[in-house]
Amino acid sequence: MKLTRIAPLGALVAASTLVLAGCAANEASADGSGPSPTGDSSAALSGTINGIGSSAQGTAQQAWIAGIQTANPELNINYDPQGSGAGRKSFISGAADFAGSDAALSDDELAGTFAMCADGTSAIDLPVYISPIAIAYNIEGVDELKLDAATIAGIFSGTITRWDDAKIAALNEGVSLPDAAITVVHRSDDSGTTQNFTEYLAANAADVWTEEPSQTFPFAVGDAAKGTSGVAEAAKSAKNSITYIDESGAAGLSIAQLKVGDTFVKISADGAAAVVADSPLVTGRAAGDLAIAINRTDTQDGAWPLVLVSYLIACQQYQDADKGALVSSYIQYVAGDAAQQAAAAQAGSAPLSAELSAKVIAAAQTIK
Known part of the structure; x- marks a missing residue:
């Protein structure tokens, strides 16, 4: 199902406002190779990408997709919230261009191959939703x-x-x-x-x-x-x-x-969010993979250690470079502050910290 079409009006208005704010993560470069560092609104995105995965991300995805498509009428993003496991399986098999998952890829999954990814490359986990x-x-x-x-x-x-x-x-x-x-x-x-x-x-x-x-x-x-x-x-x-x-x-x-x-x-x-900020990255992962080892025994004042970090999972390099450019742009958009605030308003999630947002955007910029 295409969540954009059922997004509430409030999400559409808020998300379209944030897109038009000119965040560099939201726009493609003039030659279509990736996001413009200047956020040039004339370089509109076009094409289609499909995601499957986390139902917890579902409400946030409504706001994100509605926002980026409002500013890019020729862009079509579909997200089907079948669940995290279904999302990872679909991405691995090539049935989805990206996955939403409340669990990062396992070592066994990373040791395998990914149908959408270029030969010799793997996938990365990028945190975009904390709840x-x-x-x-x-x-x-x-x-x-x-x-x-x-x-x-x-x-x-x-x-x-x-x-x-x-x-x-x-x-x-x-x-x-x-x-x-x-x-x-x-x-x-x-x-x-x-x-x-x-x-x-x-x-x-x-x-x-x-x-x-x-x-x-x-x-x-x-x-x-x-x-x-x-x-x-x-x-x-x-x-x-x-x-x-x-x-x-x-x-x-x-x-x-x-x-x-x-x-x-x-x-x-x-x-x-406080627990996530107090948690390290998983060690031994590829550059750009930002899987988080959540500190489940955190007892700082006000901490809620029963927390999920939900990821967008993508190829380091796609066989189809156009798909890679669109996925890169979308993830950069999603990790931006305005998109994170829109998701917080719509889903009650915790926006990524400025530090984590910057890391996700930098990692997404390497996607080809």
């Missing part, structure tokens, strides 16, 4: 819920099965918890959100969460649904339910506070 993952719930009469990593791990692994369990009650003194079974809702598809969620539990509750981090949910517990919108609808439809979900999809559900260190923290994009 907190919500522990969202639907319990009538419970407006405030506090959970720690061990209790979350117990709920989602199936060892804590009722809302009035003593471990939940101990964290929520004074809250009237129902004498009811917990309905767990998790992702059915290969999901980067699941990868980030299970990384967090493995790092903070290893004695309860006994499985390795994975992009597929590892326990036969509760109900499964596909994509961000799927788990949101399933949780809204089921009484006494709980799910993990990118915050952009949690509207209509309540969100639990998370115990970080010795305090309970309310979800925030700023808290997610």
Whole structure:
């Protein structure tokens, strides 16, 4: 589906304004070889590129695509939010020109070949979207819920099965918890959100969460649904339910506070961004690959370590140079401050820091 066509009017207006601001990342050079360093608005982009991937990125992609196409009427960008795993598989096979993924390419994936990429070259991961993952719930009469990593791990692994369990009650003194079974809702598809969620539990509750981090949910517990919108609808439809979900999809559900260190923290994009800023890059990657090793045990004030970093994945060099130029321009646009602010307004994400934005733009400029 082409998300541009369903973008809300507010996103269109905000995004078109940011494009016309003249950011150098938004425009192609006069000879079509890549973005103009002067941001010359006369050098319009044209052609078509197709992306598949992260459903968490879906709302942000609406704003990004609407904005760049408003300024470039001959440009056509399609993005299908099938999920992170589907995006990476499609990119690897050549069914997509770029992928959106809430998990960076694995070492095994990088060791393989990419159908769109020129012989002898590989792919790179460029972070473009930072968002907190919500522990969202639907319990009538419970407006405030506090959970720690061990209790979350117990709920989602199936060892804590009722809302009035003593471990939940101990964290929520004074809250009237129902004498009811917990309905767990998790992702059915290969999901980067699941990868980030299970990384967090493995790092903070290893004695309860006994499985390795994975992009597929590892326990036969509760109900499964596909994509961000799927788990949101399933949780809204089921009484006494709980799910993990990118915050952009949690509207209509309540969100639990998370115990970080010795305090309970309310979800925030700023808290997610602070954790990412405190995290190093993954070592041993190719130049231009900016995969981030998220510090899942960060306890700085206000931190929200249950965070996802979502990437645009592209070739270092495309077999089709025209495709490479368009992908390069699009990623530079997306990483720019105005586009990041548009996504924050539309999806509630955290804009990239100035330092990280500059690194992503510089890396995207090397795409051929």
